[in-house]
Amino acid sequence: MNAEHLIRFLKGVGRKLALFVTIYLIASMALFMAIRAIPGDPIALRLKNPDPVRVAKERERLGLDKPVMTQYVLYGKSFWTGDWGRSLLSGRKVREDVAQFFPATLELSLAGLSLGIIIGVLTAVFAEGFRSQWLKRFSFFLGTLGLTVPIFWIGLLALIVGSLWLGWFPSGGRFDLSMVPPPNVTGSLLIDSLLAGQWEKFWAAVNHLVLPAICLSLYPAAQVCSVLQARLQDPKIEILKRALKARGFGPARIWFRHLLKVGSAPVVTVIGTSFGALLGGAVLTETVFSWPGIGRYMVAAVLDRDLYVVQNVLLLVILLVVGVVFITDFLAHVINPVATKSEEDQ
C-alpha cells in the first residue's frame, strides 16, 4: 500500500467516523427529546395514585428535575460509561437486561443471517451454474417468499407444521424450561453449552433455534440470492467464466473460488443492511416464537414510557446497526475495491 492509498484510506475512515458521531448526536438528541415530548410524565403515568408530592420526590430521585441541558449531558455521560440506570417498571438494571436480552436476539439474528447467506449463495450459484429451470424457479419462489411474505405469518405456519403437526420442534421459547441453562459466559446458549461441554443442552438450544432461524433466514436469503444472481448474469462474468473454463478448471473451482469472489462484494453490503433489517424486525419474530429478545423489550419500553430503557437501549441498537453497515461497507471495499471506488470518489 503506497502513501496515496493510505491517505485515501484514512480519509475514508475519518469520514465514516465523523458520520458516526453525527448520527450519534442526532439519534441521542432525538431519543432524548422524543421520550420527553410525548405528553404525560412517565413517572406519574406509572403510578395508580400519582399524588403530586410523590411524583416530585420521585423525579428528584431520578434527576428529572434538573435543567434539560444538564440532563442531556448526564445522559451522554451515563451512556458512554455504561451506567444505564434502572427500568422504571421492573426496577432491574438496564445493563443487566441488555446482557440478558441482547445475546438472545444476536444469536437468533446471526443464525438466521448465516443460514440465509448459505441458502442464498447456493441457490444463486446452482441456478446460474446449472442453468436449471427448477433451481431458477426455486430462486424465484425464495425471492417472493423472503421479500413479500410477512414473518409473523410464515412463523405461525412454521409453528403449526413443525410443532403442532410433526411435533419435531418446540412451539417457541429459547430453551427447555425443565433444564437448567448452561453457566452464562457469552450469553449465547449455543456457545455457553459447548464451552461447558453439555451436549444435551446444546441440542436443546439448537432445537429451539431451528424454526425461528429458518423464518428469519428467508429475507437475507432472498436478498443475497437476487443480488448475486444479477451479478452472475453480468456478460463480463460470462467472459471470465469462459476464460476459466479454457484454462481447464472444473466447475466447482470456477464457481466457488473465482466467480463467487468477484460476485461477493455487493453481497457483503446486502448482509450489512440485512442485519439492520433483522434487528428492526426482531420484535415480530420474537413475538411469534416467544423469543426473549431485545426487540420485544424495546417495544414494551416505548409503550410503557420506560425512560432509561428507551434512551439507552434504542441508542445502543441504532449505533450498532450503523456500525455494522460501516464495517460491511469497508469489507466490501477490501474484497473488491473497484466496485466501490467510483462511489467513494464522488
Next chain:
Amino acid sequence: MFSLFRRFVTVFLPLSLLLLGGSGCSPKELSSKRPETLIFARGSDAQKLDPADVDDGESVNTISQICEGLVRFKSGTLEIEPSLAESYEISENGLRYTFHLREGVRFHDGTALTAEAALFSFHRQMDESHPGHLPEANFQYWNYLYQEIKEVRAEGEMTVVFELSEPNSSLLYSLAIFPAFLVSPNALETYGEEFQRHPVGTGPYRFLNWTPNQAIVMEKNPDYWDVANAPKFERLVMKVVPENSVRLLELKSGHVHGIDGLQPAELAALESDPRFTVYQRPGMNVGYLTYNLQDPRFTSREVRLAIAMAIDRKGLAKIALDGTGRAADYPIPPGFLGEPKKGNPIPYDPERAREILAAHPDILAAPIKLQVMSQPRQYFPDPVKAASFIRSELEKVGLTVTIEAKDFKSHLNSLRNFEFELGLIGWMGDNGDTDNFLSIFFGSWATIKGAASNYAFYKNDEMDAYLLGARRETDMAKRQELYEKCLALWRRDLPIVPLVHSNNIVVTRSELTGFELQLIGDLRLGPVGWKAE
C-alpha cells in the same frame, strides 16, 4: 400485474392450502399423563415480584402463588375468610383490627411466622426510614387503600393489631389482596434491592428462578399449612407466550396446561372441544364513557342523559365483547354492595335522545371528539371497535363524532389532565369493595389535575358525604343504603355512562381439576390438580 398475480399463485396459494388442508390433520399431542410440572402461559411477563410494589396483573398472578395475606377471599367469592391469621376481631367502633396468627407456619426460607415477622411487611411500607422501605420501590398502594392505618403493632408472640385513624369498611378487603401479603423479613434482609427477584412468602409454591420475558419457575412448598389446598405438582411454571394464536397452539399441543388473555373471537371453537375447559365469569370491572364536565357542551344533565340513552349497551356488549361480557347498568360490577334491588337503568331510547338533543343546538353544531385507547384492556378487548359502535349510535341521533385513538398511556394522561371531550375508559377493581369504584369515579378529592381518576371532574358535596359515610360505616345494611343513595345521585347527574362488564377468561386442558376463577381476577393455582387416571 400479471407477474404479481403469478407470484401470488405460486407462493401464497400452495401455502394457504397447506394451512387449510392441515386443519383436519390430527396434531401431535403430548400424552395426557399427569405431568410433573404445571405450566400456565400468559401474554407478558411479570414486572416485579415484591407484593408491596406491584400493580400489573402478571406480577400479581405470580406473587399470588408464592405469598399470602392475613385473610383471603373464600375461593370464587367476595367473602373474607382467615388465612395466615386463624381468626380476627374488629372493634365495635371499627378503629381496631386484631389478628391472631396461625401457629406453626413458616416462610419458604424457614423463618417462623410470628407477630414480629408479620409487622415487618406493613412497617416497611408505612415507614420511610425502615430498612425494608427499598428506594426503588413505590409502595403505591399503601397511600391509596390503606391510608387509615395509623399503627400496626404486636401484642404478644402471635397477635397483630391495626389501629386506624378513622374507620374504613373496605380495609378488611384490602388486607386480603397482594399489597398486604406477608413476606419473610430475613429474605428482605438477605436480598435487599434484589428482593423483588427473589420473593419469599408462605404460599403453596415457592420461587425457584426467573428468566425475564420467558418463564418464572416455582416448586412445591411441601410444608404448606393449608392441607386442603396443598400443591399437587412438583413445579409450577408461569410462561410468557406473547402471541395469542401461539399461546392457543401451545395449549392445543399440550405444551402448556392453561392460558389467559384470549380474544373473545378465539373462544367459540374451544368451548365445544372436549380437550379444553373454558372458565368464564363476570370480571370485577366496568368499561365506561366519561364526559368532561368542564366542557360547556356537557354541563347540561339533559344532554348527558340523551347521549347515554342513544347508546345500545346490549348491542355494544355483543359487538365489543363478542358475547364474553354483558351490558353495564351501574358503575359497579353486578352483585356489588349498593346495587339497587329495584333498579332504574338508563333506557335505550334513541327517539327521545334525538328530541332532547334537538333542543340543544350547541352540541349539534360541532363534531364531538371521542377519545379512546388503541391497545386492548380487559374491559374493552377491542377499544377502537367499541368506539366506532358508539360513534355510529351517536350519529343516528344527529351528533357528529370523530374518534381519536391514542396509546394507553397518552390516553390516560389526557384523561387525568381533563384534556378531552368524551373519553372511553374503564376501571378494574382492586379489592372487591364498592368504595373502590364509586370513590374513584365520583369523589371530589379525585380531581387533582394530572392525578385524577374522577375524569369527569364531578364535584358534589352530597355525593362526597355519602361516599365518606359509607367508607366509615361498619354496618353493611347502612352501607348498602348509602351506596344506593350514591347511585341515585349518579343516575340523576350521569357524569359517566357505564357501558360493559367484561368476563375473566381462562382456558385449561380438561385434565386439570380444582381450578376456579376468582372474582378479584387473581389466579389461584395452589389447589389445581390433574384428574385421576
